[in-house]
Amino acid sequence: xxxxxxxxxxxxxxxxxxxxxxxxxxxxxxxxxxxxxxxxxxxxxxxxxxxxxxxxxxxxxxxxxxxxxxxxxxxxxxxxxxxxxxxxxxxxxxxxxxxxxxxxxxxxxxxxxxxxxxxxxxxxxxxxxxxxxxxxxxxxxxxxxxxxxxxxxxxxxxxxxxxxxxxxxxxxxxxxxxx
Amino acid sequence: xxxxxxxxxxxxxxxxxxxxxxxxxxxxxxxxxxxxxxxxxxxxxxxxxxxxxxxxxxxxxxxxxxxxxxxxxxxxxxxxxxxxxxxxxxxxxxxxxxxxxxxxxxxxxxxxxxxxxxxxxxxxxxxxxxxxxxxxxxxxxxxxxxxxxxxxxxxxxxxxxxxxxxxxxxxxxxxxxxx
DNA sequence: AAGATATGTCAATATGGCTGACGTAAATTT
DNA sequence: AAATTTACGTCAGCCATATTGACATATCTT
Numbered sequence: 001x002x003x004x005x006x007x008x009x010x011x012x013x014x015x016x017x018x019x020x021x022x023x024x025x026x027x028x029x030x031x032x033x034x035x036x037x038x039x040x041x042x043x044x045x046x047x048x049x050x051x052x053x054x055x056x057x058x059x060x061x062x063x064x065x066x067x068x069x070x071x072x073x074x075x076x077x078x079x080x081x082x083x084x085x086x087x088x089x090x091x092x093x094x095x096x097x098x099x100x101x102x103x104x105x106x107x108x109x110x111x112x113x114x115x116x117x118x119x120x121x122x123x124x125x126x127x128x129x130x131x132x133x134x135x136x137x138x139x140x141x142x143x144x145x146x147x148x149x150x151x152x153x154x155x156x157x158x159x160x161x162x163x164x165x166x167x168x169x170x171x172x173x174x175x176x177x178x179x
Numbered sequence: 180x181x182x183x184x185x186x187x188x189x190x191x192x193x194x195x196x197x198x199x200x201x202x203x204x205x206x207x208x209x210x211x212x213x214x215x216x217x218x219x220x221x222x223x224x225x226x227x228x229x230x231x232x233x234x235x236x237x238x239x240x241x242x243x244x245x246x247x248x249x250x251x252x253x254x255x256x257x258x259x260x261x262x263x264x265x266x267x268x269x270x271x272x273x274x275x276x277x278x279x280x281x282x283x284x285x286x287x288x289x290x291x292x293x294x295x296x297x298x299x300x301x302x303x304x305x306x307x308x309x310x311x312x313x314x315x316x317x318x319x320x321x322x323x324x325x326x327x328x329x330x331x332x333x334x335x336x337x338x339x340x341x342x343x344x345x346x347x348x349x350x351x352x353x354x355x356x357x358x
Numbered sequence: 359a360a361g362a363t364a365t366g367t368c369a370a371t372a373t374g375g376c377t378g379a380c381g382t383a384a385a386t387t388t
Numbered sequence: 389a390a391a392t393t394t395a396c397g398t399c400a401g402c403c404a405t406a407t408t409g410a411c412a413t414a415t416c417t418t
Contacts, residue, residue, distance in 0.1 A: 025306040026313045027245060031348050032332035034238075037216045038259070039337045056374060059213075066206060072396065080217070085375055087397070109384050109395045127204040134205045137334030145327035148320055152328045153211035155316030158218045169210050233404060251365065264406055266366070288364045288415045 043129035051122065056081075056089045058126060061098050065115035065123045067165055071104075072111055077163045098122060222308035230301065235260075235268045237305060240277050244294035244302045246344055250283075251290055256342045277301060 044058050051057075063078055064070055072090075076083055090113075093099040098119035104110035115123065138146050154170060161167075223237050230236075242257055243249055251269075255262055269292075272278040277298035283289030294302065317325050338349060 023307070023310070025303065026310045027306065028329065028348075029313045029332070030306060030309055031245070032329065032336070033216065033219060035345060035348065036332045036335035037212065040212060040335060042337075054373060066210070073394095081374085082376065083396070084377085084398080088374080091397095104395095107385070107395080111396070124204065127206065127209060128202070130209055131202070131205045133335060134208045137331050139334075141327055141331070145324065148324035149328055149331045150207065150211065152316050152320070153208070153215045155318075156215035156219060156312060157211070158221075166214060169207075169214065235405065252363095260405085261407065262365075263367080263408085267405080270366095283364095286364080286416065288413095290365070 040130060040133060043133060044126040047122070047126045047129065053092075054089075056085075057093060057098075058123075060086070060089050061093055061115060061119045062123050062126075063165060064099055064113045065120050067168070068114050069112045070165070072113070074164055075113070078165045093119070219309060219312060222312060223305040226301070226305045226308065232271075233268075235264070236272060236277075237302075239265070239268055240272055240294060240298050241302050241305075242344060243278055243292045244299050246347070247293050248291045249344070251292070253343055254292070257344045272298065 041055065044055070048054060048058055059079055060075065063075060067074075072083065072086070075090075076086060079086065090099070094101065097116055100114050100116055101111040102114065104112055138149070141149070157166070157170065159170060220234065223234070227233060227237055238258055239254065242254060246253075251262065251265070254269075255265060258265065269278070273280065276295055279293050279295055280290040281293065283291055317328070320328070333349060336345070336349065340346075
């Protein structure tokens with residue numbers, strides 16, 4: 001199985017040496033992020049398959065659970081999809097009783113979204129698997145190091161985003177988890 | 180715009196808090212990962228749009244560039260898709276000259292894949308944007324902290340994966356399960 | 359010669375994005 | 389009060405990317 005020249009790959013083979021300082025690319029972090037995220041969402045996929053849902057359902061019910069009373073428009077900002085795309089998924093979650101909606105009291109055009117106990121249970125099941133992965137990965141770090149990890153992830157995010165949910169997260173992200 | 184009770188959301192509303200402890204969930208890391216990865220791939224999306232490609236093309240040409248001589252079967256393992264899905268994307272990249280293939284010398288059934296200069300340029304352009312984001316996020320960390328960040332990302336990955344590319348990335352390390 | 363393997367391909371289907379257009383109720387502005 | 393804007397829903401169709409199953413071909417292994 002020595003077919004692929006992984007050694008060449010690791011030491012970097014073809015680099016445009018035209019300029020003097022090609023500004024080294026962070027292949028290491030780029031690929032670690034790819035695989036970390038792949039396995040991270042893989043945890044949720046296992047659960048979703050059992051419920052006949054896809055990743056889109058996860059994202060919707062997750063944010064609705066976490067930010068009760070979220071408006072449809074807020075959700076569109078967070079997920080960065082169109083209302084048509086959201087509509088399909090949201091309708092299923094409403095029909096199957098994972099989410100309910102109430103009209104806004106101040107503005108009755110708004111449909112405020114809330115997760116039901118059923119929806120909460122689904123979210124918690126997936127978050128449980130992902131939390132296990134996270135705790136496993138964080139197990140041997142000093143408190144200062146785990147804080148650095150949080151700050152790094154926060155630093156990877158575009159902070160100039162007008163998204164309201166994101167503002168909340170970035171405002172409180174430096175604290176530790178609640179509960 | 181005080182419609183949504185973000186405050187309630189942050190302090191968490193519907194959680195069985197009275198009991199001994201349902202194992203606190205790491206909502207903080209879960210959501211930071213979501214947004215960090217969303218913006219991270221967003222960098223590549225900008226470039227891909229200009230080329231008329233999608234994320235699938237990025238993944239393929241990235242790994243082919245990074246691990247020259249990769250077999251089709253290896254690529255399927257890394258990307259975790261079927262060969263039918265890969266075939267469509269790979270064919271485009273071959274037709275448009277981003278990738279070339281050569282028959283394996285020891286096993287001529289194999290099609291070993293290599294990125295062309297054109298393919299390499301595309302990958303480098305996307306990696307450049309992502310590297311800028313990474314360097315920005317890592318700017319103010321001590322060396323020990325950046326090492327911790329890499330170890331964390333590595334720890335988030337399933338190490339018992341038979342995937343050959345992953346083994347190289349993880350340092351050709353053990354086959355130890357995730358204890 | 360027989361079987362397994364690596365790859366390619368055809369056909370059908372599902373999911374989850376997209377755009378554009380239109381409708382309705384409710385809030386806001388004039 | 390009327391006009392306009394906003395929040396949301398929906399219909400219709402298109403595209404990208406994923407799926408499964410079946411089958412073809414070349415090549416390596418036994």
